Amino acid sequence: MSDVYKALADETRRLLLDELMQRDEQTLFELCTKLAMHHDLTPTRQAVSQHLDVLEAAGLVRTERRGRYKLHTINTAPLAQIAERWPTRRTRT
Amino acid sequence: MSDVYKALADETRRLLLDELMQRDEQTLFELCTKLAMHHDLTPTRQAVSQHLDVLEAAGLVRTERRGRYKLHTINTAPLAQIAERWPTRRTRT
DNA sequence: AGCATAGGCAAGCGTTCACTTGCATGTCAA
DNA sequence: TTGACATGCAAGTGAACGCTTGCCTATGCT
Known part of the structure; x- marks a missing residue:
């Protein structure tokens, strides 16, 4: 999970x-x-590639090779764990 | 919100x-x-103080001066927005 | 085969970051 | 008032980070 926070x-x-x-x-x-x-962001292709590597290492992105294409898909599962770690406490009624 | 992600x-x-x-x-x-x-972490007092400054700047911690004490309280509100930004899509039924 | 397309590897650079060190400020109690 | 306690300010350092540049590999189309 440490990689998830850093990726974000x-x-x-x-x-x-x-x-x-x-x-x-x-x-x-x-x-x-x-x-x-x-x-309006114009980073180089390599910069974006490195970002995607970070996201994939964090488990936030899944990839699949299809021919010469590498397809990227989001995985939101790790994000749900963030809210679970510090849940909003119920207001006293 | 950018400060929130960096703080985490x-x-x-x-x-x-x-x-x-x-x-x-x-x-x-x-x-x-x-x-x-x-x-088992033993950073210096100043290091922890700087961390708390970052958390406060991000709105994740609220502080209150009481005499010579500075009391720190968590604010989970910004954390909820993270899960809302990338919600888990409903599985197609 | 030849060429264009999609992506990968790795070194180098400037900035940001976490941390420490040293000193200063402010509060309370005896 | 004096001393102990809780915190604040600021400069310096080493490592991590984001990005670029240059070159290389692999796939697909004609």
Whole structure:
């Protein structure tokens, strides 16, 4: 779980998760394009690739090779555990 | 919210939140002691103080001065927003 | 085969971060 | 008032981080 928190610390990685929420199974180039179009971010392809590596190592992204394409899919499971660790205590009634 | 994610990136800060979940209104020294007792961590007082500053800046900790004591209390509200940003999609039925 | 496309590897660079050290401020009790 | 206690401020250091650059591998199409 330590890797999950570190993965979320970067804004670009959070935006990548946002884009994957919109649609699963996106390639590196698709995600690069959307960062530029939706968020005016123009990091290099390698930078985005490294971000995706971090997300995958944290278990937040699953990948699948299909021919020369590598498809990325979000996995929200680790995120649910964050809210569970520090649950909002019930207001005394 | 960006500060919230960065605040959570450090393990010591997450443990501080854990301790504040156990009991609110703890002083800097109390938290230092608990890090040592419960987690075998012995950072200096200043290091812990800086961590608490980060947590406060992120809105995850509220403080109140009472005489020479500064009491720290957790605020879980920002944490709930994390799970809301990337909700687990319902499995197709 | 030849070429374009999609992605991978690795070194280098500047910044941020966590931490320590040293000193200063403020509060309370005797 | 004096001393002990709780906290604050600031500079310095080493490591981690995000990013770029340059080159390499692999797949698919004509």
